[in-house]
Amino acid sequence: MTDIPSNHPRYHSLLLRERLIEGLHRGLASEAGLLAHGRGEAFDYLLGERTQPFATEAIEVTSALLLTAKHPVFSVNGSAAALAGREIADLVAGHDRLLIEVNLFHHTPERSRRIADYLRALGVPRVLESVSDDSVPLPSIQHARKHMHREGIASADVVVVALEDGDRCQALVEAGKQVIAIDLNPLSRTARLAQVTIVDEITRALHVLKVAMAADRKRAHEELSGRLARYNNEAVLQRAVAAIRSGL
Amino acid sequence: MTDIPSNHPRYHSLLLRERLIEGLHRGLASEAGLLAHGRGEAFDYLLGERTQPFATEAIEVTSALLLTAKHPVFSVNGSAAALAGREIADLVAGHDRLLIEVNLFHHTPERSRRIADYLRALGVPRVLESVSDDSVPLPSIQHARKHMHREGIASADVVVVALEDGDRCQALVEAGKQVIAIDLNPLSRTARLAQVTIVDEITRALHVLKVAMAADRKRAHEELSGRLARYNNEAVLQRAVAAIRSGL
Numbered sequence: 255m256t257d258i259p260s261n262h263p264r265y266h267s268l269l270l271r272e273r274l275i276e277g278l279h280r281g282l283a284s285e286a287g288l289l290a291h292g293r294g295e296a297f298d299y300l301l302g303e304r305t306q307p308f309a310t311e312a313i314e315v316t317s318a319l320l321l322t323a324k325h326p327v328f329s330v331n332g333s334a335a336a337l338a339g340r341e342i343a344d345l346v347a348g349h350d351r352l353l354i355e356v357n358l359f360h361h362t363p364e365r366s367r368r369i370a371d372y373l374r375a376l377g378v379p380r381v382l383e384s385v386s387d388d389s390v391p392l393p394s395i396q397h398a399r400k401h402m403h404r405e406g407i408a409s410a411d412v413v414v415v416a417l418e419d420g421d422r423c424q425a426l427v428e429a430g431k432q433v434i435a436i437d438l439n440p441l442s443r444t445a446r447l448a449q450v451t452i453v454d455e456i457t458r459a460l461h462v463l464k465v466a467m468a469a470d471r472k473r474a475h476e477e478l479s480g481r482l483a484r485y486n487n488e489a490v491l492q493r494a495v496a497a498i499r500s501g502l
Numbered sequence: 503m504t505d506i507p508s509n510h511p512r513y514h515s516l517l518l519r520e521r522l523i524e525g526l527h528r529g530l531a532s533e534a535g536l537l538a539h540g541r542g543e544a545f546d547y548l549l550g551e552r553t554q555p556f557a558t559e560a561i562e563v564t565s566a567l568l569l570t571a572k573h574p575v576f577s578v579n580g581s582a583a584a585l586a587g588r589e590i591a592d593l594v595a596g597h598d599r600l601l602i603e604v605n606l607f608h609h610t611p612e613r614s615r616r617i618a619d620y621l622r623a624l625g626v627p628r629v630l631e632s633v634s635d636d637s638v639p640l641p642s643i644q645h646a647r648k649h650m651h652r653e654g655i656a657s658a659d660v661v662v663v664a665l666e667d668g669d670r671c672q673a674l675v676e677a678g679k680q681v682i683a684i685d686l687n688p689l690s691r692t693a694r695l696a697q698v699t700i701v702d703e704i705t706r707a708l709h710v711l712k713v714a715m716a717a718d719r720k721r722a723h724e725e726l727s728g729r730l731a732r733y734n735n736e737a738v739l740q741r742a743v744a745a746i747r748s749g750l
Binding site for chain 1: 534536746
């Protein structure tokens with residue numbers, strides 16, 4: 255797939271670009287996804303391309319939320335699938351109550367099905383699609399992304415969104431969901447509207463999350479709930495902005 | 503071409519995205535160009551999506567350089583052509599000594615020819631291509647982008663590069679050219695290596711440059727040379743970084 259030498263200083267970043275371009279060629283990702291990824295790259299570059307302490311803190315709270323949730327769902331779009339399909343499959347392998355639902359900004363039935371099939375091929379046992387005969391609408395947003403699968407996001411208490419637009423994030427919060435966003439721009443509407451914002455590159459964040467969840471599975475629910483109660487997302491975002499500022 | 507309402511707060515930014523995606527479909531721009539544009543968008547967003555005073559200062563020096571140069575050449579790649587083909591044609595219409603040369607990172611003869619034809623169709627009378635029978639190599643860099651047209655960049659004293667990679671910028675400077683870079687990331691190698699760096703979005707920068715050149719055409723060469731002598735690119739870059747920091 256790649257001829258990037260693995261000791262190249264920007265190996266991981268270049269590999270992600272290849273994954274996304276390959277995802278575009280396979281009909282998983284969109285051109286808008288390439289532009290959005292470039293924006294994320296700029297923020298990641300200013301963050302030193304590593305998982306920062308404020309991201310680790312948000313990831314630990316995410317671990318607690320996913321382990322204590324009644325019905326957690328990960329909303330996956332084309333870019334997330336192309337970039338982090340393997341990491342999503344790994345996460346589900348370690349926590350089989352986490353459901354995957356495909357939800358697209360630029361929806362076509364073919365693209366949704368291709369992404370679902372791609373995730374199944376990577377080992378995710380059950381992948382829902384937002385647009386289906388079992389859809390219910392999320393109020394106040396337009397387009398195909400308003401759909402929720404009745405057994406998925408519609409009945410979820412905790413929803414993870416990655417690389418998501420602000421309108422949908424807001425609508426999910428207003429619908430009473432606890433929303434965890436993975437977003438490299440701490441100033442974005444999504445980052446500011448979510449209850450928990452992981453300001454980190456998605457594949458790195460999901461790897462750290464998987465490790466955190468493996469350790470947290472042994473902890474009592476009270477301990478995990480205490481972690482949630484102490485968490486302050488606004489402070490996390492402020493630290494992310496400060497880190498970018500000092501990266502300049 | 504577009505259904506973005508012109509009073510949309512991000513109209514210009516969305517229009518540029520459309521131009522670039524259309525450029526990809528026409529075979530002018532590359533997928534890597536979409537990623538790079540996304541990175542630029544993030545910096546432009548932090549700069550408030552407007553031409554800042556440090557950019558205006560660099561543009562005024564660029565005007566002086568282009569008007570006093572013996573043989574100025576604008577090196578145009580696929581993204582620059584797709585995003586700013588019209589603005590490039592406008593600039594040449596006002597300063598016919600400025601030659602246009604197509605130079606591509608991801609070169610194919612077909613893409614190079616398509617870009618040259620596209621610029622000609624927009625009214626640029628003479629468009630050279632770096633890879634041709636009249637090519638000479640630029641030392642120390644690899645790939646097709648090392649080529650320079652004998653009558654173009656090879657014999658130029660002043661070269662404008664837009665959205666350029668650091669290696670080629672460095673090689674041009676080492677070859678004794680005065681290099682003017684248009685680059686939204688003031689920390690990039692290109693931005694730091696060029697003698698004059700315009701930290702601004704390309705279409706805005708070229709519009710301001712055209713206006714500056716129209717006014718400067720009446721000025722004495724001594725006045726323009728004085729402007730060059732007083733210019734400090736490092737200070738301009740520091741102001742750009744400070745502006746991004748305060749945009750956070």
